[in-house]
Amino acid sequence: MVRTAFIVIRSPQELDPVETMHRLADRDDSTAILFEDGVYNALQPKRSALIANAAADVIVAHDDLEARGFRESDLKVGKAADYDQIIETIMERTERTVTI
Amino acid sequence: MTKTLTIIWRSGSMMAMDSNVATKLAAAALRKGYKVNMFGYGEGITAVKKGQAPKRFPNVGEEIEELAKAGAKISLCETCYAARGFQRGEEVEGVKIGSLTNELFGFISESDRLVTIAR
Amino acid sequence: MLVMVTKAPYGLEDAFAGLRLALAMGVNGMRVTVIESDDGVYNAIAGQKPEAVAMPSNVEATTELYDFDVRVFAVREDLEDRGVADAPLVDGVKVIGKDELKAILEEHDVTTTF
Numbered sequence: 001m002v003r004t005a006f007i008v009i010r011s012p013q014e015l016d017p018v019e020t021m022h023r024l025a026d027r028d029d030s031t032a033i034l035f036e037d038g039v040y041n042a043l044q045p046k047r048s049a050l051i052a053n054a055a056a057d058v059i060v061a062h063d064d065l066e067a068r069g070f071r072e073s074d075l076k077v078g079k080a081a082d083y084d085q086i087i088e089t090i091m092e093r094t095e096r097t098v099t100i
Numbered sequence: 101m102t103k104t105l106t107i108i109w110r111s112g113s114m115m116a117m118d119s120n121v122a123t124k125l126a127a128a129a130l131r132k133g134y135k136v137n138m139f140g141y142g143e144g145i146t147a148v149k150k151g152q153a154p155k156r157f158p159n160v161g162e163e164i165e166e167l168a169k170a171g172a173k174i175s176l177c178e179t180c181y182a183a184r185g186f187q188r189g190e191e192v193e194g195v196k197i198g199s200l201t202n203e204l205f206g207f208i209s210e211s212d213r214l215v216t217i218a219r
Numbered sequence: 220m221l222v223m224v225t226k227a228p229y230g231l232e233d234a235f236a237g238l239r240l241a242l243a244m245g246v247n248g249m250r251v252t253v254i255e256s257d258d259g260v261y262n263a264i265a266g267q268k269p270e271a272v273a274m275p276s277n278v279e280a281t282t283e284l285y286d287f288d289v290r291v292f293a294v295r296e297d298l299e300d301r302g303v304a305d306a307p308l309v310d311g312v313k314v315i316g317k318d319e320l321k322a323i324l325e326e327h328d329v330t331t332t333f
Contacts, residue, residue, distance in 0.1 A: 004324070009118065010219060020256075023320045035121050061121075083128035090125075090213055091103055091134060098223070098324070099216040099332040108331055110236075142236050200243030208220065208244070214329040218233075 002056060003029045005094040008038035012047040017100040021054040024098060030055040031094055032078070033086055039064050048076030059089055104135040106211040108204070110218035112143040113160050119147040122217040123163040130170050137207035138167065140176035141200075144218075145184065148176060148191045161192050168194025175203035220244050220251050221327035224259035228277040229269060234262050237333030238280035245287030252323060253284065255293040255312070258301075259333075263293040265307040278309050285311050294320070 004025040008017045014037065021030055032055040034041055041051045042060050051058055058078025065072070065080055072080040081089070090097060107126055111118030122138065129136045140148060152161040168174050175198035176191075188197055196203065208214060222241045226233040238253065245251045255262050262277050269276045281291055292315045298304045308314070315323075324330070 007215060007217070009121065009217070023256075023317045024324050025321060036117055083124050084132060087105075087125060087128040087132055087134070090215060091105060091129070091132075096324075096328055096330060097213060097215045098330050099218065110233075141240070142232065200240055201246060204240070205244060205247045205249065208249070208329060211329065214220075214331060216331040218332065 002031050002093060003095045005031045005033055005090055005097045006055065007097055007099040008032055008034050008041060009036045010100070011037035011040045012044065015100065017041065018050045018054045020100055027054060028056050031057040031059060031089060033059045033061075033089065034064075034078070035061045036064050039068065039070070042075045042078045043070055045076055052077040059086060061086065102133065102135055103212040104137065104210050105129045106137040106139065106207040106214050108139050108141055108214065108216045108218070109144040109147070110140075110142040110216070112146040113149065113152060114154065114157065116219060118217050118219060119144065119160045120158050120163070123160060123167060125215060125217075126167050126172055127163075127170075130167065130172060136167070136172040137211065138164070138172055138174045139204045139207055140180070141204075142177070142180055142218075145176045145180045145186065148174070148195045149186065150190055150192045165192040165194055168192070173207070175207070177204075220249055221324060221330040222251065222253045223330060223332040224253060224255045224262060225257040225332060227258040227261040228267065229272055229274050233333040234259060235275060235277055235280055237331075238262075238277060238284065240331065240333075241284055241289055242280070242287070245284055245289045251284075251287070251289045252327065253289060253291045254320065254323065255291065256297050260293045260297045260301065260303070263298075263308045263312045264303060265309050281309050282311060292323070
């Protein structure tokens with residue numbers, strides 16, 4: 001089981017999540033869950049490569065993506081998810097969360 | 101045995117969507133059959149104020165009241181609440197004015213997962 | 220419980236709030252660790268005078284934790300990045316390398332970040 005879910009709510013330019021993620025967990029033990037402006041981590045080419053290198057799974061809040069004018073097909077990494085799927089990830093597919 | 105999620109939220113009622121992320125996570129967890137605890141800390145306590153009337157934005161106070169009705173246990177830091185001039189009775193129905201030492205400790209002790217929503 | 224303190228003292232209340240949360244868990248007998256990282260390492264600098272800005276002391280909020288066996292760590296690389304690797308630190312704060320953080324996280328089921 002992937003052990004740590006990293007919660008990211010800020011844009012990568014405001015707060016880069018990647019260094020903290022690398023410090024705390026190996027890529028294969030990490031899932032990134034992107035909310036609010038955190039979704040830009042999965043949309044920008046350079047940043048998406050960096051977060052893909054820090055987390056084996058990247059999950060993007062679908063409503064935050066849509067609100068900002070993007071669709072799942074715009075994601076450079078990861079997949080869009082609704083809140084039920086995000087809760088499933090937090091409760092059943094990871095063992096703890098770390099908020100960046 | 102039913103798993104329990106505790107959410108600590110520390111952002112206020114407006115100017116960031118953080119509190120709304122917290123309430124949406126809580127609602128989804130309840131829908132999926134989990135027990136849910138929520139604890140407001142710092143600026144987060146402003147989200148429980150009764151009578152919020154945002155013209156265009158989601159009403160996080162009403163969302164919290166609905167979560168309490170749906171079975172979420174919701175509490176907040178009394179020191180933070182008093183510091184901002186809030187009085188007992190100004191909170192929406194179902195919210196317990198509490199403390200880190202009692203309510204939050206209890207919430208965390210019974211939790212399988214803890215999520216912090218803050219910036 | 221692991222409490223991550225990532226913000227500097229006094230300009231923001233977050234670090235103090237994190238230390239108080241750690242205390243509240245510690246007094247109840249919960250096993251608590253505090254990691255000061257990023258700008259959070261500034262909380263470890265000795266000689267703070269919070270009375271200059273009429274704020275409560277993050278140093279006292281740190282040293283009170285020791286009565287309840289709460290461990291407090293500051294990350295060496297973040298001290299170095301800020302040019303304070305050689306500065307005197309608050310009594311009892313232990314310096315660790317960033318490569319030690321994974322093992323500390325593994326010791327804890329729940330974490331929160333300030």
